[in-house]
Amino acid sequence: MADPVRTTCAYCGVGCGILATRTGERTLEIRGDPDHPANAGRLCSKGTHLGETVGLEGRLLHPLIGRRRASWNKALDLVARRFRRTIAEHGPNSVAFYVSGQLLTEDYYVANKLMKGFIGSANIDTNSRLCMSSAVAGHTRAFGEDIVPASYDDLDAADLILLVGSNTAWCHPIVYQRIMAARVARGTKLVVIDPRRTETAEEADLHLAIRPGSDVALMNGLLAHCRREGLVDERGLDVPEGFWDALDTDLWTTARTCDVPPPDLNRLFELFAATPHTVTLFSQGVNQSLAGTDQVNAILNLHLATGRIGKPGAAPFSITGQPNAMGGREVGGLATTLAAHMDFAPEHVARVGRFWGAERMATRAGLKAVDLFRAVGERRIKALWIMATNPAVSMPDAAQVREALAACPFVVMSDVVADTDTSLHAHVRLPAAAWGEKDGTVTNSDRTVSRQRAVLPLPGEARPDWWIVSEVARRMGWADAFSYDRPADIWREHVRLSRYENGGERLFTLPGEAGRSNDDYAVMAPFRWGGTPFADGHYPTPSGRARLVPVRQARLQPSLRNWPLTLNTGRYRDHWHTMTRTGLSPKLARHREEPLVELHSDDATRLGLVDGSLARVGTPQGESVYRVAISAGQRPGELFVPIHWTDRTSTAGRTGLLPRPLNDPHSGQPGFKNTPARIEPLVPAWHGFLIGRDALQPLPNTLWATRIAVPGGSLFELAGDGDPATLGTLLPRGDRIEARDDARGSWRVAVLQSGRVAAVLLVSRDGPLPSREWLIEQLGQEAAPTLLAGRAPGPAVERGPIVCACFNVGLLTLTRAIADQRLADVAAIGRALGAGTNCGSCRPALGRLITQAEETVDAARA
Ligand SMILES: Nc1nc2c(c(=O)[nH]1)N[C@H]1C(S)=C(S)[C@@H](COP(=O)(O)OP(=O)(O)OC[C@H]3O[C@@H](n4cnc5c(=O)[nH]c(N)nc54)[C@H](O)[C@@H]3O)O[C@H]1N2
Numbered sequence: 001m002a003d004p005v006r007t008t009c010a011y012c013g014v015g016c017g018i019l020a021t022r023t024g025e026r027t028l029e030i031r032g033d034p035d036h037p038a039n040a041g042r043l044c045s046k047g048t049h050l051g052e053t054v055g056l057e058g059r060l061l062h063p064l065i066g067r068r069r070a071s072w073n074k075a076l077d078l079v080a081r082r083f084r085r086t087i088a089e090h091g092p093n094s095v096a097f098y099v100s101g102q103l104l105t106e107d108y109y110v111a112n113k114l115m116k117g118f119i120g121s122a123n124i125d126t127n128s129r130l131c132m133s134s135a136v137a138g139h140t141r142a143f144g145e146d147i148v149p150a151s152y153d154d155l156d157a158a159d160l161i162l163l164v165g166s167n168t169a170w171c172h173p174i175v176y177q178r179i180m181a182a183r184v185a186r187g188t189k190l191v192v193i194d195p196r197r198t199e200t201a202e203e204a205d206l207h208l209a210i211r212p213g214s215d216v217a218l219m220n221g222l223l224a225h226c227r228r229e230g231l232v233d234e235r236g237l238d239v240p241e242g243f244w245d246a247l248d249t250d251l252w253t254t255a256r257t258c259d260v261p262p263p264d265l266n267r268l269f270e271l272f273a274a275t276p277h278t279v280t281l282f283s284q285g286v287n288q289s290l291a292g293t294d295q296v297n298a299i300l301n302l303h304l305a306t307g308r309i310g311k312p313g314a315a316p317f318s319i320t321g322q323p324n325a326m327g328g329r330e331v332g333g334l335a336t337t338l339a340a341h342m343d344f345a346p347e348h349v350a351r352v353g354r355f356w357g358a359e360r361m362a363t364r365a366g367l368k369a370v371d372l373f374r375a376v377g378e379r380r381i382k383a384l385w386i387m388a389t390n391p392a393v394s395m396p397d398a399a400q401v402r403e404a405l406a407a408c409p410f411v412v413m414s415d416v417v418a419d420t421d422t423s424l425h426a427h428v429r430l431p432a433a434a435w436g437e438k439d440g441t442v443t444n445s446d447r448t449v450s451r452q453r454a455v456l457p458l459p460g461e462a463r464p465d466w467w468i469v470s471e472v473a474r475r476m477g478w479a480d481a482f483s484y485d486r487p488a489d490i491w492r493e494h495v496r497l498s499r500y501e502n503g504g505e506r507l508f509t510l511p512g513e514a515g516r517s518n519d520d521y522a523v524m525a526p527f528r529w530g531g532t533p534f535a536d537g538h539y540p541t542p543s544g545r546a547r548l549v550p551v552r553q554a555r556l557q558p559s560l561r562n563w564p565l566t567l568n569t570g571r572y573r574d575h576w577h578t579m580t581r582t583g584l585s586p587k588l589a590r591h592r593e594e595p596l597v598e599l600h601s602d603d604a605t606r607l608g609l610v611d612g613s614l615a616r617v618g619t620p621q622g623e624s625v626y627r628v629a630i631s632a633g634q635r636p637g638e639l640f641v642p643i644h645w646t647d648r649t650s651t652a653g654r655t656g657l658l659p660r661p662l663n664d665p666h667s668g669q670p671g672f673k674n675t676p677a678r679i680e681p682l683v684p685a686w687h688g689f690l691i692g693r694d695a696l697q698p699l700p701n702t703l704w705a706t707r708i709a710v711p712g713g714s715l716f717e718l719a720g721d722g723d724p725a726t727l728g729t730l731l732p733r734g735d736r737i738e739a740r741d742d743a744r745g746s747w748r749v750a751v752l753q754s755g756r757v758a759a760v761l762l763v764s765r766d767g768p769l770p771s772r773e774w775l776i777e778q779l780g781q782e783a784a785p786t787l788l789a790g791r792a793p794g795p796a797v798e799r800g801p802i803v804c805a806c807f808n809v810g811l812l813t814l815t816r817a818i819a820d821q822r823l824a825d826v827a828a829i830g831r832a833l834g835a836g837t838n839c840g841s842c843r844p845a846l847g848r849l850i851t852q853a854e855e856t857v858d859a860a861r862a
């Protein structure tokens with residue numbers, strides 16, 4: 001076996017180090033890197049199962065022009081020619097790039113340089129606009145520069161951690177495990193502020209299920225309390241006139257606005273006031289709001305005014321989503337920033353222009369994502385290049401975005417997979433190197449720069465993104481400025497720019513004046529730039545002081561007559577965004593097999609929605625269909641749906657259609673968490689499922705279909721109105737065994753090939769269907785006599801939905817074992833079943849099961 005390669009996880013902004021060992025043609029063994037500062041050897045369920053996503057299924061392996069395979073030469077010439085021509089005819093602002101926090105720093109750097117320094121427009125925006133831009137705007141307003149003044153070490157040194165709008169247990173699991181470890185080690189208190197009772201909230205000392213969008217009121221109320229307690233120190237701060245007047249509020253008013261019990265709020269007030277070592281970690285519940293920037297500044301105000309910044313264990317901590325969200329900020333990937341933490345101030349434009357030897361520097365900010373796609377729809381942008389993101393799914397009002405793409409005269413897409421919802425609209429598709437094949441750097445949430453390294457060879461004709469962009473730039477006539485031969489060349493330039501004419505005004509400075517040699521770059525170990533920012537009380541503002549920014553609670557979303565509910569959208573533990581990669585892993589698919597709409601039982605009863613039935617969720621922008629999951633963790637009047645399903649993996653299960661294309665005025669970040677909506681039952685004529693060895697493409701044209709990967713094939717959940725017999729045409733050839741009961745509306749078919757199960761289809765009018773677990777295991781096996789009954793011969797033992805993806809342990813197995821073997825804690829479950837002993841991502845869920853079991857026992861006793 002080959003030696004392990006030290007690299008970094010493909011997914012979230014925690015930025016865990018990985019040891020990847022090649023074990024075959026396209027197979028990897030994945031382990032956590034014990035020496036990496038972000039994870040010290042741990043990995044969550046997504047990182048652990050990265051090896052299941054590096055196969056070539058669905059990969060884009062050759063450049064395509066239309067549907068035709070083309071040589072790189074031809075494809076690159078075409079892209080360069082069309083961009084040049086469009087610029088010549090309509091000016092530089094008639095073209096745009098839409099890029100991603102999933103590019104490496106080196107890729108990002110060259111894309112940004114090409115657009116802003118040579119094409120001469122700043123129409124390059126990134127999906128980070130949808131993700132981090134309110135944090136960027138908030139940091140810049142308060143500190144004068146976009147600096148995250150925290151590190152993971154602060155989590156070990158804090159006595160109180162506030163998680164605001166963050167489902168850390170699912171979205172940043174290794175950070176969550178670190179917080180849990182600190183709780184054990186030093187009794188750190190944990191408070192979660194989230195309208196939903198998430199698994200993150202379950203384990204907290206205090207959960208405040210605030211009214212959506214009331215974060216400013218909460219933070220202002222908390223700051224007002226601290227001031228009353230004499231905890232505010234204005235030294236070293238710029239405090240605008242009238243700042244404190246706007247904060248004139250008390251516990252009762254705040255509790256009413258936030259809709260939380262005053263005693264709970266009081267507990268937060270007292271805890272915070274008594275705990276100088278507090279870290280406030282926040283993510284999309286704060287950023288993805290029409291008042292996202294103000295919400296960020298409300299948090300920053302609180303930390304600045306109470307001195308909870310610049311010291312170990314005390315900091316506001318904007319945790320980033322994508323693996324290289326931070327690297328993107330460092331290279332100026334947003335339309336509103338320039339490289340190396342500069343902006344469009346004339347002296348910055350001049351400086352970057354000088355450094356690049358730029359032919360035509362952009363002199364003002366470009367279009368932000370939502371405006372950019374609007375401009376595409378209005379044909380003001382006539383050539384668009386999309387890299388490493390899937391806007392046809394992930395933009396708000398995504399139907400409009402698709403129309404815009406369809407109307408655009410020239411769309412280029414660089415991606416690792418061939419068919420995405422976005423690729424349908426691309427005139428040219430360029431095959432990019434994927435994780436495991438590419439080489440460069442990423443920066444995680446706490447400013448730690450790590451190397452991603454190739455462990456697999458480039459498949460087909462795939463090429464790294466930096467190479468693709470540089471090739472186009474050369475062909476557009478800028479060969480000298482883009483003459484990079486390797487990522488290390490770009491890295492050195494990036495380092496030099498960070499230090500260029502920087503006498504300490506810009507805190508973003510990378511070490512290594514002369515740059516690293518190629519050999520040094522090859523072995524570069526993870527390092528954090530910036531030390532402990534603001535430890536000396538100095539800020540990169542003109543006055544050298546940080547600013548308190550007056551922020552007022554915006555008017556809360558009223559309940560509209562036709563759209564009386566609030567739609568919240570977010571993530572599942574084991575899926576990543578549009579599932580182009582996690583969707584390949586059967587293990588990851590099992591945690592949540594379908595897109596659910598979670599809602600409170602009062603709403604369900606009132607609206608006639610039954611747990612497990614289907615429902616249509618509508619907003620003024622569109623409609624999608626979900627499986628109803630009644631949840632005690634939802635506030636009445638609020639719905640939660642996942643963002644992961646696309647037209648590749650569902651019919652009618654796409655969430656991106658629903659949110660409004662409205663933005664925060666400062667950052668341009670869409671308010672994904674808070675859309676007026678309604679919900680109604682959807683009663684199909686039949687429902688069923690299909691398990692097959694081949695993935696169906698396209699999906700069956702039914703009212704509702706969702707697809708997930710299972711070992712050796714796919715599972716489709718189906719529901720429809722027409723005659724289910726049409727589904728028969730989807731079945732593969734082979735010997736059929738069939739059972740039909742027209743009176744009960746039940747139809748079951750199995751297809752055998754050489755006596756082995758190739759597919760099973762089970763349909764019912766309104767009766768129950770057997771569990772999928774056992775049938776999935778029958779794929780490729782000899783047909784059991786009970787096959788069509790959907791269960792093993794002999795007594796049935798159901799496993800239930802998978803909770804532990806590493807050891808395949810299901811919910812029913814767990815609840816049985818907890819009751820029968822009287823398992824009293826998560827460790828005992830681990831000893832009995834293995835669950836929770838590998839990656840640990842399911843530990844919060846296991847904890848919840850123990851609590852539920854205790855509650856059942858208590859209730860039975862009472
Ligand atoms: N498993 C998994 N992990 C991921 C990702 C993934 O796709 N899957 N994506 C990564 C990316 S790019 C990102 S950006 C991060 C996102 O990570 P998170 O921000 O943790 O994830 P979300 O589920 O988008 O939303 C977080 C929480 O905000 C809450 N919220 C909604 N409205 C409000 C409000 O008004 N106030 C407050 N205080 N809270 C509110 C929601 O109920 C939700 O629980 O995750 C990263 N990690």
Ligand SMILES: Nc1nc2c(c(=O)[nH]1)N[C@H]1C(S)=C(S)[C@@H](COP(=O)(O)OP(=O)(O)OC[C@H]3O[C@@H](n4cnc5c(=O)[nH]c(N)nc54)[C@H](O)[C@@H]3O)O[C@H]1N2
Pocket residue numbers: 100102103127128130131132284288321322387388389390391393394395396414415416417420432433434435438465569570571576577578579580581643655656659672
């Ligand atoms: N309703 C709603 N919408 C949201 C959000 C929400 O909470 N609610 N969250 C928003 C947030 S925070 C984010 S970050 C976005 C994420 O949304 P997207 O960025 O659209 O989601 P991904 O599925 O990660 O898309 C990444 C694409 O890049 C491809 N890819 C992977 N690696 C590479 C590579 O190395 N090179 C190239 N060229 N391509 C690659 C993948 O195959 C995939 O097609 O969604 C946003 N949209």
Ligand code: SF4
Pocket residue numbers: 009010011012013014015016039042043044045046047048172173174175
């Ligand atoms: S927490 Fe999980 S998804 Fe995030 S970087 Fe670490 S292993 Fe990867």
Ligand SMILES: [Mo]
Pocket residue numbers: 130131132321322
């Ligand atoms: Mo994100």
